[in-house]
Amino acid sequence: MSGEDDLIARLFAPIAGPGALGLKDDAAILEPSPLHDMVLTVDALVAGVHFFPDDPPELIARKALRVNLSDLAAKGATPRGFLLTFAMPASLSDDWLTAFAAGLAQDAAAYALPLLGGDTVRMPGPLTLSVTAFGEVPRGRMVQRTTAQADDLLFVTGDIGRAAIGLQCRLKPEDGWVQGLDDTQRAALHDGYLLPQPRNALMHVVRAQARAGMDVSDGLIGDVAKMMRASDVAGRIRLDHVPFSPAVAAAIGLAPHLRETAVTGGDDYELLLAVPPERADVLRHGAAAVGVAVTQIGDVLDPQPGMPELLVTDGQGKAYEFAIRSFSHL
């Protein structure tokens, strides 16, 4: 075992749960709760694709956990633990690894998601992380993507577009609209890209009230279309009802084309929920009780011949034409 492997073992051991067997075995043990299903999800993050190689290591670690936590939240699943694949270029310093482990420890504790095991390998390429997260739900109760029904209302949690516009801020800091924002707004957008806010606080409400759910990771509009397609229904979104944070609203005020970036850009890690109308108030009250904002952005329709699978309208009910052609022809 090299010194680096020793360091990783020492850094990761405190994050490990009891089933991890001190990270000294080939496998971990997870004791499922009686009459529950395991919920399994995996997401990979590659330096230069999903984060910048020079992002703070603790935030890279936390983002890797949070994109998986967000999937568990969307399924109404209680977190149980995670496995980490850590494919590591030779260039990472001991300080970098120490900070990475600290970030992992922080969110593993915050979300009650202990490390169960993993694999560390050398990577003659960019740092690549793969997190497999395990959750559980009472048997048969996982909230699926394919189960939205006509007349359900469509809700999103939190607000949309911070990550996508934060990324644009970062890529084009000289753009006029970036210059037009104040420091607080720029910081809010920057943080929105670096560190998603998964909505695990809402998991019990999701499980009890949502008919269908998924997390918004590839852009709100595209992800609504995915849920509609998977559920064999059609959807209708009111673009003027999509919730934006003050910083996103300010950016859109300065550069109106960013509204489209916000709703198609991705990396939101908010939840998209299809909720029967009679449960909408319970959802609203339950979400308020756990401190998560929810906003109705549209509804689910019976698909009709010739009707697009997703109709996006502005405040006057007029169909919105996206500049990105693919979104005009969902």
Next chain:
Amino acid sequence: MSGEDDLIARLFAPIAGPGALGLKDDAAILEPSPLHDMVLTVDALVAGVHFFPDDPPELIARKALRVNLSDLAAKGATPRGFLLTFAMPASLSDDWLTAFAAGLAQDAAAYALPLLGGDTVRMPGPLTLSVTAFGEVPRGRMVQRTTAQADDLLFVTGDIGRAAIGLQCRLKPEDGWVQGLDDTQRAALHDGYLLPQPRNALMHVVRAQARAGMDVSDGLIGDVAKMMRASDVAGRIRLDHVPFSPAVAAAIGLAPHLRETAVTGGDDYELLLAVPPERADVLRHGAAAVGVAVTQIGDVLDPQPGMPELLVTDGQGKAYEFAIRSFSHL
């Protein structure tokens, strides 16, 4: 969704089990058997590190599954399914992907390990696979690495060194000893590196008879030392009892230094089992019944002050001195 993603979805769908929800959800469902523990393991493989980029794609896929299946076998766990992270350089052709999926399908079926889900991402670097495999054991019955006891006998399955010597064959085809082998022998060594033979047929016997178990992936000698250290015991290995295939024996006959390569080289994916002496015959008969060879290679000792954690002796009982210094000072 790009054409490539479409192709992957189409290729992978037939490998998916019912809990995979048609690979259309953010997460998969796994229904644990009542009164069982889940056994979780993950292994990453990077092109240029764990396989050659130009290896046949179907064998890369099968190796990725098999290194994980081997961990499940060592734990006495029944396979239940897997998740795949597929970090893909742009250079992979449709033919490559089709062959990869065919290899995955073949072993998923052969080992009853259905695909439950995964994540496909772009990789500006080498092809990187991460497989998380799920198995199960009756509650509390996972065979661990840390539980070997003094007087246990040490067994390995199959034979040792094919992969390590196969790799040498491939790296140094002009070496005299490679030239001295016949085609059948060279092919056997080559295949030994490309495609491990996981011992999942032995899982019930392992679960019932082994006191401790792990798979041999980092070299036999080093892995025995790991088990001894993890179990707070000492070990004794008879080097002349280590089983070699005819091709490995022929290579060692031509180049005696390869004996050391064989027992320290790794990538064997055989099982190392610590078995109480009174269960040794049951293990032998059980293994014979499922067609897996097992060989006693040593035993477990009480650790004594000044005694090495692992004593390796030759046929005359004399301590063997490894040319690789680290192995002389285990």
